Amino acid sequence: MESTLQSTIESIGYNVYLQDSLNELANFVETGNYSKFFILTDEFTSVHCLPLVEEKFAGKTYDLIEINAGEENKNIDFCIGVWKMLIDFGADRRSLLINLGGGVITDLGGFAASTFKRGIDFVNVPTTLLSQVDASVGGKTGIDMDSIKNIIGTFTQPKAVFIDQAFLKTLPPREILSGLAEMLKHGLIVDAAYWEALKNSDLSIPSIELIGQSVVIKNRIVISDPTEKSHRKALNFGHTVGHAVETYSLDNDKDHLTHGEAIAIGMICESWLSVKKTGLSEAEVNDIVKVLTRLYPKYQLPESNFDAMIELMKKDKKNEGNTINCTLLKSIGTYAINQICTEDELRESLKYYASL
């Protein structure tokens, strides 16, 4: 693991800034030859995050577009709202949209910008841990429709991404944990030393060094496989079971699991599968389980619902044909993609989690 902080990470045609990022944003805005600026926020990021940006903007004028917070608003109605505001405010081809918020804002804002006048520039200022470590690279924009996540979207790179750890101070602890699951995943799939570093750190608000390390890992994977044919599937570790648990919880729990909480469960199940199928050692799975159960509260998974979850896994877009496809671990720090698992194996892995 490289433990020193890179101040900038080069992704596909743009920079991710990690140090002094809000000054970098102000500088970008100042020197970018844009005609107009728009900031997109949700109701919480206008309160908690906008003041930090305004401080650096020093009198720069912009128009604010605010939408309701939450995944249920990452939809075409709010996207139309953004387009109409851009029209009303007179946005032209040389306008810049600044997406200030979590993954909902950067995904929806990215989509709106990538399709307004056939594409205007946008930059992302991710304000949740999840959006900082996961949504900041990869070029995916999108909105949900008919309960299908990201069914409408584009592949469009932002012009820059500005990550500032200061935003995390106001983020609820569960949202921190949600992003943390992806960081832990990054360690587990390709970087044992990073996994060790995470284990031994105070993770209540992860340091910018640890955040940066995650961005570096995801960026390396994305660049090596921009069309999502092979390496990029490494990022699916924990997500076959995790997505099913997440969907199940969304449908059944009043206070449903966050994405990261579900992925943490998925990583436990898929680590257990990795012992059976791809040579992960007992000692490693125990290490993984110890760390994850320490960080994440236990979720009640009654055996009577396993069938429903298996059905959800079968529908997963990662599958080809009628099989269930997982990315597993060969060891902590090395992965194996395209591992076909049987329904029985997956059922056993859920049973393992329930037994902990």
Next chain:
Amino acid sequence: MESTLQSTIESIGYNVYLQDSLNELANFVETGNYSKFFILTDEFTSVHCLPLVEEKFAGKTYDLIEINAGEENKNIDFCIGVWKMLIDFGADRRSLLINLGGGVITDLGGFAASTFKRGIDFVNVPTTLLSQVDASVGGKTGIDMDSIKNIIGTFTQPKAVFIDQAFLKTLPPREILSGLAEMLKHGLIVDAAYWEALKNSDLSIPSIELIGQSVVIKNRIVISDPTEKSHRKALNFGHTVGHAVETYSLDNDKDHLTHGEAIAIGMICESWLSVKKTGLSEAEVNDIVKVLTRLYPKYQLPESNFDAMIELMKKDKKNEGNTINCTLLKSIGTYAINQICTEDELRESLKYYASL
């Protein structure tokens, strides 16, 4: 002018088929390794055009998506309708959308496909003369919003375009004339021999050779300037005045002008301006006026409305700052971009048209 017919024109990463095109389409569908096929039509192209395609499809199964015809339906509501139909019919990443219709269908269908699951493949089968000679190359997709044309869209190339002259047999004569204006424009801006050929042809249904020639010209211009910085502005000839007249007519006439009818008026006005400003000869402008007034009915432009039209020209997106920008002719077959015209000059050019 090359008068022999090329059977295929290579555009940016795809082919435009001009000969035996519906067999080429059937072949594309057969060999393309797609999981599912969708055909998008409007109420008229399902009746007039779909049978010609079905004949070649020989039992191939597909799902049909039909929307209402007309520019007023090139909007987000129908686009959402297309997305939802794709969802309901189970479209996946390896599905193909076949856009069968005029520019409304190819623009809206192209946009819907380019954003569904972050982009599925689509091909265009343009069935109007305008969409064959103009929308078939350039990669522009789009829908209208708040009365602004193509305000939402992407730059996405189709996987192929299949042009068959047979579709034109059922096209109303005014729609033929609408596309013809763009063909005449192609001759006027870059190819005097093509202009001569058009003048001396039966244009009630233009031959596939003449259609192909137009596609070749537009394709050459688009390829030489994919980002619309210079050469591509050649295509704006007739469109500064033409767009204003078109918008004016849309707002004021019950039976409003087609795009091409308005552009024909624009080309007359801008040819007159070309005599004043860029050296077009009197003989040439007379030739142009003679051809256009023979083909297109005279439109009543009362002088009391010139101001309104000038205001529309000032709003044109082609302008930079507060000037009115035209593409004019130096001679038949050579153009000059970025010609700043004064309000008085434009008013005079409208007066010239009204006086004919």
